[in-house]
Amino acid sequence: MKLNKQIINKSNQFKTPFLLVDLKQVSKHYNNIKKNLSGVEVFYSMKANDHPRIVETLVKENASFDITSERELNSLNKNSLSSKKITCLNPIKSPEFLKRLFENKITIMAYDSFDEVDKIARYAPGSKLVLRIVVDNEGSDWPLTKKYGVNPAEALPLLKYALGKKLQPIGLTFHVGSQCRNKNNWVNALFVCETLWALAKKENIHFNFLSLGGGLPIQHDRPIPALEDIGKGIKKMLSNNFKSADSPLRVAIEPGRAIVGDSAIMVTSVIGKAKRGSENWLYVDTGVFNGFMETIDGFTYDIKTIKNTAIKKFTIGGPSCDSVDIPFKNVVLEDVKIGDKIYVLNAGAYTTVYASTFNGFEIPKTYFLSDD
Amino acid sequence: MKLNKQIINKSNQFKTPFLLVDLKQVSKHYNNIKKNLSGVEVFYSMKANDHPRIVETLVKENASFDITSERELNSLNKNSLSSKKITCLNPIKSPEFLKRLFENKITIMAYDSFDEVDKIARYAPGSKLVLRIVVDNEGSDWPLTKKYGVNPAEALPLLKYALGKKLQPIGLTFHVGSQCRNKNNWVNALFVCETLWALAKKENIHFNFLSLGGGLPIQHDRPIPALEDIGKGIKKMLSNNFKSADSPLRVAIEPGRAIVGDSAIMVTSVIGKAKRGSENWLYVDTGVFNGFMETIDGFTYDIKTIKNTAIKKFTIGGPSCDSVDIPFKNVVLEDVKIGDKIYVLNAGAYTTVYASTFNGFEIPKTYFLSDD
Known part of the structure; x- marks a missing residue:
């Protein structure tokens, strides 16, 4: 399931984080x-x-x-x-x-x-x-x-x-x-x-x-x-x-x-940025505990932003203050800003079902592409 | 927090799995x-x-x-x-x-x-x-x-x-x-x-x-x-x-x-047993996804049964059909039966809060030792 205009438009209707299912x-x-x-x-x-x-x-x-x-x-x-x-x-x-x-x-x-x-x-x-x-x-x-x-x-x-x-x-x-x-x-x-x-x-x-x-x-x-x-x-x-x-x-x-798996995209927002030594860090509102538990086991996802101009390598941390909560590494993206959306492709399986409300963060809601 | 008669008696009032907090x-x-x-x-x-x-x-x-x-x-x-x-x-x-x-x-x-x-x-x-x-x-x-x-x-x-x-x-x-x-x-x-x-x-x-x-x-x-x-x-x-x-x-x-951490005990029941090669397996109703997520990171717990006669070494699997769901290894216990309770000590921190309902299994309820 590829990122397209319909998905981007639909995504703008909802508060992140959420899973958008087709x-x-x-x-x-x-x-x-x-x-x-x-x-x-x-x-x-x-x-x-x-x-x-x-x-x-x-x-x-x-x-x-x-x-x-x-x-x-x-x-x-x-x-x-x-x-x-x-x-x-x-x-x-x-x-x-x-x-x-x-x-x-x-x-x-x-x-x-x-x-x-x-x-x-x-x-x-x-x-x-x-x-x-x-x-x-x-x-x-x-x-x-x-x-x-x-x-x-x-x-x-x-x-x-x-x-x-x-x-x-x-x-x-x-x-x-x-x-x-x-x-x-x-x-x-x-x-x-x-x-x-x-x-x-x-x-x-x-x-x-x-x-x-x-x-x-x-x-x-x-x-x-x-x-x-x-x-x-x-x-x-x-x-x-x-x-x-x-x-x-x-x-x-x-x-x-x-x-x-390939029937849904997880949509999350950038909530923080930091430069740590030579590493560029992003922090997003869905992490290991409320969506991306499989990354602990080495599972990787295709990650996109609206612009297809990949120029910078990021390590991406989740919203909890747990140090394990680092779902994505070596992700090359445009130079995103706080508030920008990050689209995680092929996220329909083993994401919301593994999610907990750890540290008080919500389990991503599920929305459907075909709903008006 | 040690296993004692009060805890055992209290535990018999509830359906497993649950966290018993003092x-x-x-x-x-x-x-x-x-x-x-x-x-x-x-x-x-x-x-x-x-x-x-x-x-x-x-x-x-x-x-x-x-x-x-x-x-x-x-x-x-x-x-x-x-x-x-x-x-x-x-x-x-x-x-x-x-x-x-x-x-x-x-x-x-x-x-x-x-x-x-x-x-x-x-x-x-x-x-x-x-x-x-x-x-x-x-x-x-x-x-x-x-x-x-x-x-x-x-x-x-x-x-x-x-x-x-x-x-x-x-x-x-x-x-x-x-x-x-x-x-x-x-x-x-x-x-x-x-x-x-x-x-x-x-x-x-x-x-x-x-x-x-x-x-x-x-x-x-x-x-x-x-x-x-x-x-x-x-x-x-x-x-x-x-x-x-x-x-x-x-x-x-x-x-x-x-x-x-040391203020609660997780109580779970044996739901299955198997001998696999030379390994003795137990299966319990709380696993990695609905209580023991920290075991993935190598966290170990003290595990007890009512009888203090440790004679057999077990690998313990959780209730989901996920192969990652194996919370405990090398646990020496009495020769427990299906339906027996397993008491996991020092389980008050990072257990229920990490838990999800993966595969349809409930997050353990929390009960309190002092409640009538």
Whole structure:
């Protein structure tokens, strides 16, 4: 989503900081994923941005959803979404949340431990289980930690244990890492899935659900593989190697960032300037704690001003008096003044949802480009 | 603040996650700082925890306050606090906030740049300015970055510039780093202040305000200097070397963590367990995003269960499905079960205030030990 006159004009209507969302972009990205991964069901990962208008837009597009908490469930219930279009692929769920999933007839959920099987059997009996396996994360901006997933070699006992508790193991899920820039990660993961699929079949466990996880990248400062190429690799692998799958095979993917990241711009104002040694500093009204938490992890954004005359390098600090609150470094801009607006592109995902009111600063409001 | 029967009984009244605050401890820590730094005015740094009951308790104790935002100001206004007891030592303030400070007759504020002088002269004319200088942060758990402060050598032009804009430069402020474990940092900083003090006097700029900043440490897993020793060093330095200061000299300190950190316990429940390779994992209902943001920066907490029989080492993950959400590592506990409570000690500062509702998980509520 590029900075244009419409966005600049719209931005002048509001007090900063705010996130300006283009819902048409949300639809466009959703449909683009559908197109390049034909036959794959797109479950929007609600954690990326659960604003009701974004959810509503995706419901209208006929999207499915992956949730992890009661608040996310309630948001979907408001949209009268069929429980068949909702999964919970977080492998660890509280007893309370499992009860709510059961009450709401949401039966497809992930697991990756014996304790989770016991818990699901007790609070959501009869559920359909998707086993989360560990796969290669090489080439992703944020390789996942060991927080979730079992090694494929340890999968069978867990599948059998679920069966023994009268649950239904229906398939597999994995995650290739966030902002995955290696298109082969999905294909490599599918090789592992295929082997497990066949192994399970030998044990008379018939899978019919395959989740491709998250990790679809969006363009920031480094090259990413084309969605078309990722899609081609996945489709080829699925048609060549999952022929033995019991039909109908339901293939799911759970993008978040890839749908909303590039659908919004964060607009913030310069509130201070300082020269510190040889460094030029700017201070803006949205920082690490009220919008740009991901910068702590090394995430970078494209940053623009109205004038496209980049002449000076800045370090940019947030509004709180916390020394950690320095969201942007080495940003080349025009020589901005106090009161000027700074436009942070591709800021739709993991910004407002991570934000707190630390030090008394507001969470940026969300506005929509199409609203009058 | 140690885990005892009263806390355990009280904790059983509430649904996790929550922060259990002992307001008596808040008063105790405040008075302990007053006692060990006699003659020094304690300005509570509101960003550490701005819960209204904590603020109210400190107002009753006759504390002063350091603020940075409109919300913090409003909270103090509700307590009818005199504007003389409020400072804003954040060196960068938005034009809007400066107007509010001016309207509210809050005149003591920090600065460290020429642009800030221009802004203050315009929006809060006549204000009393405290120059933030850079000092040695050696031996602090979080040395500050270059976000704020001028090198002492660059101080004079800034002081004169403020005078030229009809503002009143009244003194100096510094920060020795967060969780400062080197008692000499304050003394070393005061040496720098003394020199600048004398230099300013030569220019006919008469200081009467000296802020010792933040950084008073609380006990976690590593030894810290005794408050008494920090106080002794500061008092000795002040009485020996600031005799030439125009009286009355107002000396301020701005602790946050040292007052509320050790005044509360975060109570969370185990919602999942898994064995991953050789690692034992627990999953709890408060994680990095809804309470333990500081763990990302390496902050560690003392973690307890009811039974004091530590036998097993755990990695502890939070409730969101984000792979960054792993607040605690290498925690030795009893062999806890799903539903058991985990007590995180010294969690009063920089926990609930940093928390967001990411992934739909609630910000822990705050309860008070003394309430029936």
